[in-house]
Amino acid sequence: MTEKLSDTARKTTLEPLLEHGWEMVEGRDAIKKTFEFKNFVDAFGYMTRVAIWAEKWNHHPEWFNVYKTLDVTLSTHDVGGLSSLDVKLARKMDVLYSGD
16 A cells, blocks of 8 residues: 655655756645646647556545646556655656657
C-alpha cells in the first residue's frame, strides 16, 4: 500500500519538482503546476499521453483544461496527502512535456 511521504522523502523528492515549476498547494498536502501548449490539440494530446500512464499506475490527476492551458493538482486521496505516486506522476508529466 502507498504511504504518505515522510519528512525525509519530501526533502529529497519534492525539491527537484519545485525547481521545475511545481508548487505546494496552500492549505492542502498537494502539488500543482500549469502547463501551456501551442493549441488545444497539443494540450489534449498531452493529456491523453498522461492518461495512459495514470491508468497504468492507477493514480489519476486532478486537472482542468481550457483551450491550451492545463492546470494539474496531484495528491493521493487514499493517504490524505502526497505520496511517491504523486512524485512519480509529476516526473512523468515533466518528461512528457519536455518531449524526452
